[in-house]
Amino acid sequence: xxxxxxxxxxxxxxxxxxxxxxxxxxxxxxxxxxxxxxxxxxxxxxxxxxxxxxxxxxxxxxxxxxxxxxxxxxxxxxxxxxxxxxxxxxxxxxxxxxxxxxxxxxxxxxxxxxxxxxxxxxxxxxxxxxxxxxxxxxxxxxxxxxxxxxxxxxxxxxxxxx
Amino acid sequence: xxxxxxxxxxxxxxxxxxxxxxxxxxxxxxxxxxxxxxxxxxxxxxxxxxxxxxxxxxxxxxxxxxxxxxxxxxxxxxxxxxxxxxxxxxxxxxxxxxxxxxxxxxxxxxxxxxxxxxxxxxxxxxxxxxxxxxxxxxxxxxxxxxxxxxxxxxxxxxxxxxxxxxxxxxxxxxxxxxxxxxxxxxxxxxxxxxxxxxxxxxxxxxxxxxxxxxxxxxxxxxxxxxxxxxxxxxxxxxxxxxxxxxxxxxxxxxxxxxxxxxxx
Numbered sequence: 524x525x526x527x528x529x530x531x532x533x534x535x536x537x538x539x540x541x542x543x544x545x546x547x548x549x550x551x552x553x554x555x556x557x558x559x560x561x562x563x564x565x566x567x568x569x570x571x572x573x574x575x576x577x578x579x580x581x582x583x584x585x586x587x588x589x590x591x592x593x594x595x596x597x598x599x600x601x602x603x604x605x606x607x608x609x610x611x612x613x614x615x616x617x618x619x620x621x622x623x624x625x626x627x628x629x630x631x632x633x634x635x636x637x638x639x640x641x642x643x644x645x646x647x648x649x650x651x652x653x654x655x656x657x658x659x660x661x662x663x664x665x666x667x668x669x670x671x672x673x674x675x676x677x678x679x680x681x682x683x684x685x
Numbered sequence: 686x687x688x689x690x691x692x693x694x695x696x697x698x699x700x701x702x703x704x705x706x707x708x709x710x711x712x713x714x715x716x717x718x719x720x721x722x723x724x725x726x727x728x729x730x731x732x733x734x735x736x737x738x739x740x741x742x743x744x745x746x747x748x749x750x751x752x753x754x755x756x757x758x759x760x761x762x763x764x765x766x767x768x769x770x771x772x773x774x775x776x777x778x779x780x781x782x783x784x785x786x787x788x789x790x791x792x793x794x795x796x797x798x799x800x801x802x803x804x805x806x807x808x809x810x811x812x813x814x815x816x817x818x819x820x821x822x823x824x825x826x827x828x829x830x831x832x833x834x835x836x837x838x839x840x841x842x843x844x845x846x847x848x849x850x851x852x853x854x855x856x857x858x859x860x861x862x863x864x865x866x867x868x869x870x871x872x873x874x875x876x877x878x879x880x881x882x883x884x885x886x887x888x889x890x891x892x893x894x895x896x897x898x899x900x901x902x903x904x905x906x907x908x909x910x911x912x913x914x915x916x917x918x919x920x921x922x923x924x925x926x927x928x929x930x931x932x933x934x935x936x937x938x939x940x941x942x943x944x945x946x947x948x949x
Contacts, residue, residue, distance in 0.1 A: 565723070
């Protein structure tokens with residue numbers, strides 16, 4: 524089996540991958556990064572979203588070998604260096620943006636992708652950007668609230684806790 | 686998925702060479718092909734990845750024509766400002782993560798009867814540039830789209846570029862099937878100085894088609910009212926659990942009127 528190399532969460536990694544090995548399988552099974560989830564395996568749900576070279580992609584719908592040499596960021600890379608929750612993760616906790624938590628890694632990665640390009644999104648823009656992320660618990664309201672709160676924090680604004 | 690070799694050529698020439706192998710198939714962004722492989726509906730011997738070939742990525746506008754290279758993503762098309770109608774169409778394909786991988790060339794090569802891009806290519810009279818072992822060919826959109834998942838592409842050829850004459854005004858309206866988000870009916874309207882293009886996707890039993898009556902009516906009176914008196918026949922339209930041919934016929938007119946109104 525060929526060996527492939529990439530940078531995941533700032534670290535150079537390598538592992539074995541067949542041609543048909545999906546990026547999500549490589550991350551979870553070869554690298555042990557199980558924070559990225561497989562929800563539907565049909566590119567609908569977005570639980571597997573990671574960033575490849577700075578853009579959100581569905582890791583269940585990309586081959587590992589296509590990410591060779593790329594910069595990959597997973598949910599494990601979203602925490603602060605000391606292990607505490609990053610701004611977006613903390614906002615999800617503060618705003619009850621998760622219940623079962625299964626979709627949360629993908630939600631956080633999509634939110635990070637949105638906020639990088641649009642630091643002050645409207646509620647409508649947040650909802651539109653979440654089109655490819657499904658949550659079966661929250662009804663999305665608290666996820667949207669979490670992302671808007673994270674955006675405000677990242678812009679340096681104070682947010683009143685509810 | 687069945688096993689296959691993943692080939693990553695560095696240039697167009699290497700890709701075409703790799704595609705001459707038995708059972709070789711090109712891989713664009715994979716947003717349709719990978720789900721197809723998972724269902725074991727395809728069994729290629731090798732997949733030739735086009736995504737990493739720099740000469741197949743890019744958008745340029747000159748002389749009133751927008752040229753989009755085949756491996757350019759929907760996200761990049763949505764971000765260009767030279768052809769706003771096409772940007773609007775691309776920005777509503779799938780979802781953000783899909784738009785970061787899926788490519789225009791892949792969509793045009795697949796010719797799904799409910800894909801969005803073919804309607805823009807047909808309405809604008811785009812030129813599809815394809816390359817194979819015998820060189821490149823330029824094919825008019827009217828000759829290129831030939832039916833469900835059927836195009837003028839030959840074995841071993843790939844779509845390298847799509848050239849769209851940029852209309853004076855244009856708009857794409859789609860009525861989505863709510864689960865797949867593919868259009869039940871999508872209509873692209875393109876207004877040029879001397880003609881109007883109206884192309885319909887999602888509805889035809891043979892894939893994308895011109896609505897010629899609307900093109901003629903809009904050429905002399907570019908307003909939603911010009912379409913009002915026309916009727917669309919349900920003959921030759923698709924019917925399935927989501928919509929009857931008659932409902933699709935109704936939607937074609939509604940989407941056309943909305944697209945014309947949005948051009949103003």
